[in-house]
Amino acid sequence: MDDLKNSLGSRYLQETKFDEQTLHRKARLDIAPAHPYKEYAGADKIKLPTTWEMDKSLHDTLQYRRSHRRYGDAALSMEDLAMLLWAGQGISGRAGSFFFRTAPSAGALYPVETYLSIQHVESLSPGLYHFQPLEFCLELMSEGFVGKSVAEAALGQNFMAKAGVVFIWSAILRRNFSKYGHRGLRYIMMDAGHICQNLLLAAEGLQLGACPVAAFYDDALNKLLALDGEEESVIYLAAVGAKE
Ligand SMILES: Cc1cc2nc3c(=O)[nH]c(=O)nc-3n(C[C@H](O)[C@H](O)[C@H](O)COP(=O)(O)O)c2cc1C
Structure with missing residues (x-):
């Protein structure tokens, strides 16, 4: 049996982790930047229409989504929270005993877990929770406001402490690597991107x-969530709150 810990994907994840000591060494490579747009000089250009038939709410959601980092004082409702969770990782289909989710996942393996730092949500005590999609419920892990610790762990991005909730996504590497091997880390990150984008659009x-x-x-x-960082490790976050 191959060892998960020594797989290329695991080593990449370990070697690109940030910590306070190595942050500045790891955060930059001395590589020249690239132009953000590619163009085929001399190619025929076919202008595209800018008016089209599309569901207006979907169009506006895509058009107006922006990253917001200033949050107001209003608490999130439980309904909002439930909808955000459903949009990210809710079960939306079934084939026999198998369940599909709102976001696609390579091989339908769903290696990403969702944790929440609840900070300002109506009728929920601040604390750390785990989302359980099968029963569509939250599992309370520990009570107490940890928004400041989450913000500090996010390189001191203080706006996160003011959010109503911070979504913390981890990956259980084995779920994916046991099928896709070294290529698995790519798929895990893509899965997380899909989940996060669903959440951002729902927000x-x-x-x-x-x-x-x-x-x-x-x-x-990882420490905050009692994850070992090898079998399961945090890979992505998103803060959500009332717009200021
Ligand atoms: C993979 C990824 C990581 C990001 N990390 C951060 C972050 O750590 N802090 C932050 O304030 N914004 C972060 N952002 C948000 C980007 O800065 C933002 O998407 C970008 O500036 C484009 O703006 P928009 O989202 O409003 O369209 C991240 C976005 C992505 C996709």
């Missing part, structure tokens, strides 16, 4: 502000 649809965050001290968040 916009609910008139809430949201911001994805990938700059964080990995093991500080």
